[in-house]
Amino acid sequence: MKTYTYTEKKDTRSGFGAGMTELGRTNPNVVALCADLIGSLKIQTFIDENPERFFQVGIAEANMMGIAAGLTIGGKIPFTGTFANFSTGRVYDQIRQSIAYSDKNVKICASHAGLTLGEDGATHQILEDIGLMKMLPGMIVINPCDYNQTKAATIAIADHKGPVYLRFGRPAVPVFTPADQKFEIGKAIKFTEGTDITIVATGHLVWEALEASKALNEKGISAEVINIHTIKPLDNKAILDSVSKTGCVVTAEEHNYLGGLGESVSRVLATHRPTPQEFVATNDTFGESGTPAQLMEKYGLNSEAIVRASEKVIKRK
Amino acid sequence: MANIEKLEALTTQTRRDIIRMVHKVNSGHPGGSLGCTEFLIALYNDIMDRKEGFDMDGIGEDLFFLSNGHISPVFYSVLARAGYFPVEELNTFRLINSRLQGHPTTHEGLPGVRIASGSLGQGMSVALGAAEAKKLNNDNNLIYSLHGDGELQEGQNWEAIMYASAKKIDNLIATIDLNGKQIDGATDDVLPMGSIKAKFEAFGWIVLEIEEGNNIEAILKGMTEAKSKSGNGKPVCVLLKTIMGHGVDFMMHTHAWHGKAPNDEQLAIGLEQNPETLGDY
Numbered sequence: 001m002k003t004y005t006y007t008e009k010k011d012t013r014s015g016f017g018a019g020m021t022e023l024g025r026t027n028p029n030v031v032a033l034c035a036d037l038i039g040s041l042k043i044q045t046f047i048d049e050n051p052e053r054f055f056q057v058g059i060a061e062a063n064m065m066g067i068a069a070g071l072t073i074g075g076k077i078p079f080t081g082t083f084a085n086f087s088t089g090r091v092y093d094q095i096r097q098s099i100a101y102s103d104k105n106v107k108i109c110a111s112h113a114g115l116t117l118g119e120d121g122a123t124h125q126i127l128e129d130i131g132l133m134k135m136l137p138g139m140i141v142i143n144p145c146d147y148n149q150t151k152a153a154t155i156a157i158a159d160h161k162g163p164v165y166l167r168f169g170r171p172a173v174p175v176f177t178p179a180d181q182k183f184e185i186g187k188a189i190k191f192t193e194g195t196d197i198t199i200v201a202t203g204h205l206v207w208e209a210l211e212a213s214k215a216l217n218e219k220g221i222s223a224e225v226i227n228i229h230t231i232k233p234l235d236n237k238a239i240l241d242s243v244s245k246t247g248c249v250v251t252a253e254e255h256n257y258l259g260g261l262g263e264s265v266s267r268v269l270a271t272h273r274p275t276p277q278e279f280v281a282t283n284d285t286f287g288e289s290g291t292p293a294q295l296m297e298k299y300g301l302n303s304e305a306i307v308r309a310s311e312k313v314i315k316r317k
Numbered sequence: 318m319a320n321i322e323k324l325e326a327l328t329t330q331t332r333r334d335i336i337r338m339v340h341k342v343n344s345g346h347p348g349g350s351l352g353c354t355e356f357l358i359a360l361y362n363d364i365m366d367r368k369e370g371f372d373m374d375g376i377g378e379d380l381f382f383l384s385n386g387h388i389s390p391v392f393y394s395v396l397a398r399a400g401y402f403p404v405e406e407l408n409t410f411r412l413i414n415s416r417l418q419g420h421p422t423t424h425e426g427l428p429g430v431r432i433a434s435g436s437l438g439q440g441m442s443v444a445l446g447a448a449e450a451k452k453l454n455n456d457n458n459l460i461y462s463l464h465g466d467g468e469l470q471e472g473q474n475w476e477a478i479m480y481a482s483a484k485k486i487d488n489l490i491a492t493i494d495l496n497g498k499q500i501d502g503a504t505d506d507v508l509p510m511g512s513i514k515a516k517f518e519a520f521g522w523i524v525l526e527i528e529e530g531n532n533i534e535a536i537l538k539g540m541t542e543a544k545s546k547s548g549n550g551k552p553v554c555v556l557l558k559t560i561m562g563h564g565v566d567f568m569m570h571t572h573a574w575h576g577k578a579p580n581d582e583q584l585a586i587g588l589e590q591n592p593e594t595l596g597d598y
Contacts, residue, residue: 031453055449058483063442063476070382070446073431074454075374078446093436094473098443102423102433 001217002192004210006174012204013111013168015147017042019154020079024050027077027158033068034081035061040170041081041111061086065094069104077105077158083117084110084167085126088133099163100136106164107157108133113143113167114254115282115299116204116292125287131259133165134232140164140185141232143253143261145206147175149229152183160185167203169254171292174207186230188238194224197310198242198249202228202261205252205280205301212306223310231261236268243269248276248313252306254296257281276316278309320363324533326594327358327398332564333597334394334407336587339578342411345419348574349465350391352496352531352559356463357395359536364544366458371401371428379458380447382432384440385465385494386420387576392430393417397598401429404598438471440464441491445477448489459547462491467499470508475520481552482521490543492555495530498572517554530559565590 023030024046032046033055047054055071057064061082068078080087087110088095099106110129117125134141142157142164144150150168157164177189191206192213201209206227213223224242228235243249249269251262262279269275282299296302331354339345361367365379383392390410397404402416409415416427420435432443444462451458468474481489493513501507510516517524523546527539539555546553561575562568565587568579579587 052453055484057476057480060476060480062439062473063445063480066439066442066473066477067446067449067480069432070443070448071450073374073380073443073447074376074450074456076450076453094439094442097433097436098439104432 001194001213001222003214004176004191006176008175009172010147010175011170011172012144012147012150013040013170014042015144015150016109016111016154016166016168017045019151020046021049022155023158024053029075029077030079030158031055031071031076032079032081033057033064035059035064035086037082040083041109043081061091062094065091066098068106069098069102072104072106077107079107079109081109081111083124084113084129085124088129089126092132096136100139103138104163105161107166108164109166111168112170114169114204115287115295115301116169116171116254118171118292118295119289121289122286127256127282127287128259129167130231130253130255130261134264138162139232140230142185142230143167143203144229145203145227146173146177148177148179148181149183152181153229156183156185169204173204176207176210186233186235188235189227189229190238191225191227192223194222194246196222196246197224197314198246199223199225199252199306199310200228200239200249200261200265201225201252202231204254208303209252209306211303212310215303215307216310221310221314228261231264234264234268236272239265239268240272243273243275247317250278250280250306250309250313252280254301255281256284258284276313278313280305280309321533324358324362327362328354328533329591330593330595331358331391331394331398332591333588333593335390336565336579336584337597338390338407338410340584343578344411345390345578346387346576347390347578348561348568348572349385349388349494349496351563351565351568352561353388353463353494354391354564355531355533355536356492356557356559357391359533359540360461361395361399363537364540365461373431375431376454376456377458380431380460382440382444382447382460382462383421384434384462385437385468386434389419389421392421396429398595402427407598437465437468438473441474441477444489444491445481445486448486451488459544460489462489464491464493466493466495466497466513467504467507469493469510469513478517478520478522485550486552487548487550490547490553490555492557494559495556496559496561498561498575500572500575502572514556521551522554523551524554524556526556526558528558530557531563
């Protein structure tokens, strides 16, 4: 089986920052807004190079979403930046009416998603954002898996006309996808070929899925790992093609099982090809303080959890 | 002045449009619509520098954002009679498959509308974004917006009001429809807001008052002055004192007609008080 290695760990939010730097140099219509979290969003270089195209709105996320909607009227492509919690739940109605329903070309860029923001605890973590955003008609939802994919996604969404939710994280994680990749919205990536089980993963859980596939391989189980970076629109064909071969699936995400990637996959399978599925996701709970690794262990979101879920689902075939 | 006579004739016709629209579907918001009729007619037919046709980006022309979207009847009538879409389409207000949704939206592609509104408190932020875009585009045209006074109870407004002066958004003229009423009663009973003028001034805005907000001449004078105050490093607020339900006597001075349609008899009285001037749709 194909194996993946990495030489360095980097945070996906820095991939976003690097993508913004490039967009600042290549697309004069791209503008950035931030609600007092420049350092956390890693957009200082964009700001230094394009001060007139940056809007510091202060701690006022609702106003930020409205200003972003207004900036599109006049041809700008606004990228908003704050934590995932404050990018979604706090401003849901502003996004719903002024951006989604108004068909505005706003890119909602959300850092510190999921549990891995760590010690700040549940007030700042969010495990509901994918669900909130995918329910909005017309909203694209993307959760890239490493630094390079996040950078590529950031650049790609500027060319998509319409609202996008781009979700990324805080901790340094392995960089294992190519630096020169072309990011295609809605297109799944098959990382390993397998015959016994399909593992569909998004975000930080993709690396964990690859680690799990190695462990499963040692046990004689052949796993096919599919990276779904775009949760909406979902690449139905990639999922159906894979399960038609393997006959079972584990979905893995740093999100509540309610409203997440797993439920989107379930819907596709229930409609087209009923297939046994297990969910690696949080179980309708808030997070808490701790190190990222401790939290992923406690809430069952690591490679060991994926291995356990895989062994369980194979028995249900 | 001939122009004023023309605008007054348009006002009477728009009043007819408003009450006929809400009567037909037995729903909608006539009170605030009637109160803002003179203002929107003056804005679209005199004050604003508009281009022919409709283009979402609106480069090189003044733009208007309606934040209190429930007064859609007056907005639709004014837009139709300014040529954005056929006046016959007013017949479809709030009906299934219509572009004239209960609250304004871009979603059905109605020319003249640049943002959805209805969920209150969001329009000033949007207007600020459009004002920032104009500055980036070196476009010297202005942004106008309209907000209800009750709507100022929504906290997002105050984020926007703070931003506007901090960032010297001096190409925005935000008008507050000061009719003193909201759904549950007088604003002073529901949630007294104190001096709105003092609040805007404390936030660093230039504040102008139009005492007779249902008088075309007073509006033209006040808005011309407001325009002259733009471009001076500060946002401009116009406090427009209006009478809810103006022009239909039994709807005036009460919040009862905020979101209620007239019956057949009441419609007839309202139409009698506002004779046809430019032709009904």
